[in-house]
Amino acid sequence: xxxxxxxxxxxxxGMVCLGLACGATTSGAHxxxxxxxxNPALQKKVVKKRVKKKAKKAPAKPAKPPVxxxxxxxxxxxxxxVLPDLEGKLVDLAKLKGKIVVLEWFSPTCPFVRTAHxxxxxxxxxxxxxxxxxxVWLAVNSAKIDTDKNSIEMNKSMRxxxxxxxxxxxxxFGNVGRLYGAKKTPHLFVIDGDGVLVFRGAIDNxxxxxxxxxxxxxxxxxxxxxxxxxxxxxxxxIQQTTAWG
Numbered sequence: 001x002x003x004x005x006x007x008x009x010x011x012x013x014g015m016v017c018l019g020l021a022c023g024a025t026t027s028g029a030h031x032x033x034x035x036x037x038x039n040p041a042l043q044k045k046v047v048k049k050r051v052k053k054k055a056k057k058a059p060a061k062p063a064k065p066p067v068x069x070x071x072x073x074x075x076x077x078x079x080x081x082v083l084p085d086l087e088g089k090l091v092d093l094a095k096l097k098g099k100i101v102v103l104e105w106f107s108p109t110c111p112f113v114r115t116a117h118x119x120x121x122x123x124x125x126x127x128x129x130x131x132x133x134x135x136v137w138l139a140v141n142s143a144k145i146d147t148d149k150n151s152i153e154m155n156k157s158m159r160x161x162x163x164x165x166x167x168x169x170x171x172x173f174g175n176v177g178r179l180y181g182a183k184k185t186p187h188l189f190v191i192d193g194d195g196v197l198v199f200r201g202a203i204d205n206x207x208x209x210x211x212x213x214x215x216x217x218x219x220x221x222x223x224x225x226x227x228x229x230x231x232x233x234x235x236x237x238i239q240q241t242t243a244w245g
Contacts, residue, residue: 071179072200073197074198074200074239075197075198075239078101078180078197080093081176081179083140083170083171083176085168085169085170086155086167086168086170091138091167094195097194097195099134099136100133100135100136100227100230100231101136101190101191102127102135102136102137102138102188102191102223102227103138103180103188103189103190104138104186104187104188105141105142105182105184105185105188106168106186107150108141108149108154108155108157108158109150110186110245112245113185113186113245116203117164121204121211122204122221123203127166135231136166137166138166139164139169140169140171141155141168141169142174142182145170155168156168182243183243184243185245186202186243188222188223190223190236192230198226198230198236199222199226199238200239201242202222202241203222203223204219204223205219205220205241206219206244208244222238222241
């Protein structure tokens with residue numbers, strides 16, 4: 001009887017061991033997971049997100065000065081500005097209140113500017129004529145200075161050649177030019193002692209030609225007439241003309 005019991009235990013133990021062995025061989029090794037195919041659309045989205053994140057981290061570029069809108073009108077206060085001259089000295093229009101101011105848009109290489117400065121009928125000598133009559137004459141260059149054709153040296157050289165000594169103001173970004181609507185050279189503006197714009201336009205009515213080309217004749221210097229009227233406390237009769245240049 002004892003022998004039979006031992007034999008049965010041995011048989012059962014053998015079956016258990018066999019079952020464990022079979023389980024190890026069938027379930028111990030997991031089947032391989034098939035590879036997932038790449039998704040191009042998903043990859044593009046990931047790349048775009050990374051680019052956007054990098055773009056957000058990129059340093060901001062310096063902002064350009066705001067673009068001014070033309071607003072200078074005869075009969076209204078002249079738009080305020082502060083500009084440096086060729087030597088770096090700042091000229092503040094507000095500090096010139098009480099004086100008559102002439103603004104002359106200037107370019108050292110413009111043939112019309114040369115004509116105006118070579119003729120005594122036009123600009124030549126006018127600043128000197130009115131220097132002791134409470135008149136301040138300022139040239140304004142609204143082109144980018146420090147280029148080959150518009151360097152500081154070129155402006156100084158032409159100022160010397162034309163024989164005037166009043167400041168040439170640097171309006172490198174052209175904001176003041178747009179503020180006054182100055183699109184040609186020479187373009188002249190006269191501001192009275194109260195800071196009101198009383199004239200804008202051409203220096204004279206010759207369109208850069210000879211005095212016989214005046215239209216309408218006879219030849220007349222608009223700025224000269226405007227200055228005389230302001231000094232005499234009289235109204236300026238011709239307040240606006242088309243600038244030639």
